[in-house]
Amino acid sequence: MSKSLYQHPPIGRRQALQAGAVSLLGLGTNHLASLQAESPISAPQRRIIFIFLSGGLGQHDSFDPKPNAPEEIRGEFQPIATRTPGLQICEHLPQLAQRSHLWSVVRSLTHPYNEHSQGHMVMLSGRSELPINFSPNGPKPTDHPSIASMVTQLTPVRNNLPPAIVLPEKLIHRTGRTIPGQFSGSMGGDFEPYFLNCCQFNGESYGAWPQYGFNHQRGEENPANLKFLTPSLELPEGYSQERLASRVGLLKQIERQQREFERLAEVEPFDRFQQRAISMLADSKIKKLFNVTQADGKTLDRYGRHTFGWSLLLARRLVEAGVSLVQVNLGNNETWDTHGNAFPHLKNYLLPPMDQAVSALLDDLNDRGLLQDTLVVMAGEFGRTPKIFGLPEHYALPGRDHWGAVQSVFFAGGGVQGGRIIGASDNLGAYPADDPQTPEDFAATIYHSLGIPRQSTWHDLLDRPLPVYHGTPITGLF
Numbered sequence: 001m002s003k004s005l006y007q008h009p010p011i012g013r014r015q016a017l018q019a020g021a022v023s024l025l026g027l028g029t030n031h032l033a034s035l036q037a038e039s040p041i042s043a044p045q046r047r048i049i050f051i052f053l054s055g056g057l058g059q060h061d062s063f064d065p066k067p068n069a070p071e072e073i074r075g076e077f078q079p080i081a082t083r084t085p086g087l088q089i090c091e092h093l094p095q096l097a098q099r100s101h102l103w104s105v106v107r108s109l110t111h112p113y114n115e116h117s118q119g120h121m122v123m124l125s126g127r128s129e130l131p132i133n134f135s136p137n138g139p140k141p142t143d144h145p146s147i148a149s150m151v152t153q154l155t156p157v158r159n160n161l162p163p164a165i166v167l168p169e170k171l172i173h174r175t176g177r178t179i180p181g182q183f184s185g186s187m188g189g190d191f192e193p194y195f196l197n198c199c200q201f202n203g204e205s206y207g208a209w210p211q212y213g214f215n216h217q218r219g220e221e222n223p224a225n226l227k228f229l230t231p232s233l234e235l236p237e238g239y240s241q242e243r244l245a246s247r248v249g250l251l252k253q254i255e256r257q258q259r260e261f262e263r264l265a266e267v268e269p270f271d272r273f274q275q276r277a278i279s280m281l282a283d284s285k286i287k288k289l290f291n292v293t294q295a296d297g298k299t300l301d302r303y304g305r306h307t308f309g310w311s312l313l314l315a316r317r318l319v320e321a322g323v324s325l326v327q328v329n330l331g332n333n334e335t336w337d338t339h340g341n342a343f344p345h346l347k348n349y350l351l352p353p354m355d356q357a358v359s360a361l362l363d364d365l366n367d368r369g370l371l372q373d374t375l376v377v378m379a380g381e382f383g384r385t386p387k388i389f390g391l392p393e394h395y396a397l398p399g400r401d402h403w404g405a406v407q408s409v410f411f412a413g414g415g416v417q418g419g420r421i422i423g424a425s426d427n428l429g430a431y432p433a434d435d436p437q438t439p440e441d442f443a444a445t446i447y448h449s450l451g452i453p454r455q456s457t458w459h460d461l462l463d464r465p466l467p468v469y470h471g472t473p474i475t476g477l478f
Contacts, residue, residue, distance in 0.1 A: 046450050047319035050327040051378040055336030058384035060429045063105045063408035073386050076343040084419035092351040095359035102362050103412035108423025108432035114402040119381025124181035126443020143185030148193035151325040158322030162194035166327040168311045174203035174333045188461040206335040208306040208353035219341040219396045228310050230290040289317045308357040340395020375414025375449040383407030386428040414449040415478045422476045440471025448473035
């Protein structure tokens with residue numbers, strides 16, 4: 001196979017900076033289009049919306065109910081029929097039940113980890129083996145690159161937008177600890193996904209605030225007096241495009257000596273994010289994408305006037321505008337970690353806004369003719385224990401603990417055939433009983449949907465070619 005985009009970064013880092021400077025100086029996207037035309041990609045753009053449920057969604061209480069299991073296994077919720085004969089899901093997902101012809105579920109994804117940071121690492125990178133010197137306390141440069149970073153290296157820039165964007169915020173624990181697995185790790189800082197921080201960190205409020213905000217420990221509503229801060233991309237008053245270009249030119253002159261020092265020290269300059277931000281600032285079309293809270297009332301009512309709805313509406317706009325992968329973290333602070341008060345929290349605060357927003361996303365993509373080329377995936381870092389338990393010292397009501405042995409994963413669009421059940425868990429929902437799948441297969445399904453060839457390689461900081469695929473795309477979906 002001849003060397004292509006998928007065997008090496010499409011252009012060198014120095015060339016990438018030069019290409020970024022074109023848009024920064026106000027020359028427009030037509031110049032970038034001529035650079036992109038040299039890429040071997042000619043097929044229609046394929047896209048991914050990766051919905052990540054940090055904390056871990058319980059399989060019993062969502063897409064794999066066990067109505068015939070003992071009460072301490074099946075839980076409080078009842079199953080309901082979907083549009084697909086033989087497929088039942090939780091009663092608190094009625095809108096998704098009506099749209100089961102658009103999605104399928106894998107009920108047998110498995111990995112060996114029951115700790116949050118380990119689960120995040122393997123599910124966000126698609127690698128079951130933990131990296132060397134892995135630390136649950138924070139990211140390290142030796143970590144596996146995230147799926148979002150892989151897409152950043154392997155897919156082209158379109159319309160001045162990064163190949164991969166993570167929103168509405170980085171995954172941060174209530175203690176302030178940044179959760180590993182989200183970053184570029186051994187791929188190097190040039191390939192970090194673009195983190196679009198729309199939310200102020202709040203260690204006390206969880207869920208789809210303000211409408212569905214709650215507090216895990218206290219088991220009470222906490223709508224949070226916070227705002228969804230879509231980026232302000234307006235130029236400051238008095239700044240014209242020409243003035244912006246001149247200021248950027250001056251900035252580049254000032255930084256020239258620093259860059260030369262970095263070059264001599266064999267350290268790559270890490271100003272890609274600065275360039276991307278100014279590039280977006282100068283593009284009037286792009287800045288309009290972000291004002292999701294100002295969308296028309298009908299659209300806001302469909303998606304929901306809360307962080308889940310705003311985030312997925314923004315994801316739809318971004319993939320339509322040219323972003324290859326948008327990772328949407330539905331819920332800060334390990335929101336789906338339902339150790340206790342599980343059933344009221346799921347019923348009142350978590351499942352309704354997720355059901356509403358994901359259903360609206362599928363309808364919107366379908367109505368716009370985008371669903372066939374946009375894969376929507378939804379997963380957490382693990383599932384939940386089969387047996388319900390109580391921690392009275394922390395929670396008023398019982399819940400389920402961490403459980404990596406099996407979880408249900410949602411797939412829609414991107415060529416996925418709707419209404420299918422892939423694999424199965426056992427009668428207790430504890431372990432795969434049929435067709436087990438791994439995080440490697442999960443990642444391979446994403447790469448396959450993007451059209452990345454199986455022989456593709458990515459390059460680390462030493463420019464060593466390493467395989468992209470470590471698993472097989474999940475058969476039966478496509």
